[in-house]
Amino acid sequence: MGGRPVLDVDSIVTAALDEVEEVGLAALSIAAVARRLEVTPRAIYHYVDDRSALARRAVGRWMQLVPTLTASDAPREALRSFIVASARHFVRYRFVQDIALADGFEYGEDFYAMQEARLGALVAWGARPDEALLLFQEIARFVDGAARHYPEAFVDGAAPVWHGMGQSVAELAAAGAPERYPVSADAGEVSSAQQVAYGIELFLDGLCTRLPALRAQQPDAQKGVGGISLT
Numbered sequence: 001m002g003g004r005p006v007l008d009v010d011s012i013v014t015a016a017l018d019e020v021e022e023v024g025l026a027a028l029s030i031a032a033v034a035r036r037l038e039v040t041p042r043a044i045y046h047y048v049d050d051r052s053a054l055a056r057r058a059v060g061r062w063m064q065l066v067p068t069l070t071a072s073d074a075p076r077e078a079l080r081s082f083i084v085a086s087a088r089h090f091v092r093y094r095f096v097q098d099i100a101l102a103d104g105f106e107y108g109e110d111f112y113a114m115q116e117a118r119l120g121a122l123v124a125w126g127a128r129p130d131e132a133l134l135l136f137q138e139i140a141r142f143v144d145g146a147a148r149h150y151p152e153a154f155v156d157g158a159a160p161v162w163h164g165m166g167q168s169v170a171e172l173a174a175a176g177a178p179e180r181y182p183v184s185a186d187a188g189e190v191s192s193a194q195q196v197a198y199g200i201e202l203f204l205d206g207l208c209t210r211l212p213a214l215r216a217q218q219p220d221a222q223k224g225v226g227g228i229s230l231t
Contacts, residue, residue, distance in 0.1 A: 016058040026094035062096045063111050071124035076230045088154040090147040126228035
């Protein structure tokens with residue numbers, strides 16, 4: 001027989017994330033979570049002190065679900081999968097970011113361990129630590145832009161042409177990148193899903209090409225470049 005879920009911190013946090021996913025951060029409240037779990041608000045307060053504590057726990061769970069990188073796969077394949085999985089995660093829990101970016105929010109040990117794992121993968125693939133940080137910052141900006149501007153691309157595979165793709169093509173052409181992605185107006189009909197895939201491949205093509213320019217922005221960066229390759 002069915003019944004109410006076991007009431008504990010885990011079930012409460014799960015319900016809080018479900019609430020945020022469905023109706024947004026503004027609707028997150030002890031009362032709303034209590035209704036979702038079919039209990040009284042007093043029962044929820046037995047496990048969490050207030051809404052702020054509930055929000056912090058929700059972000060902590062959100063952090064645990066964020067995809068990470070491992071060096072077990074080839075760099076390009078792993079980064080491609082990471083970009084898609086991360087964008088889908090941020091689209092699904094896009095409201096939770098508002099808590100994580102709020103002034104005064106403190107990240108826990110899980111978040112920093114996750115960051116170390118991501119950077120460690122880039123180092124294992126040949127980047128130096130200073131390069132790994134610069135590369136991951138570029139990856140994070142790309143994921144954020146993809147998730148914010150084209151969330152539908154990571155829900156059902158449909159999306160309009162990537163914003164700024166023309167500029168990306170021009171930059172890559174100047175750097176001698178191969179012309180293997182039919183993104184121009186005269187390239188024939190290209191599906192929205194293909195456009196998204198091309199956008200990711202263009203970004204990966206340009207990631208290491210941009211590394212010298214990224215490093216030049218750091219006055220104390222080490223000389224030389226690492227051996228990471230995404231070809």
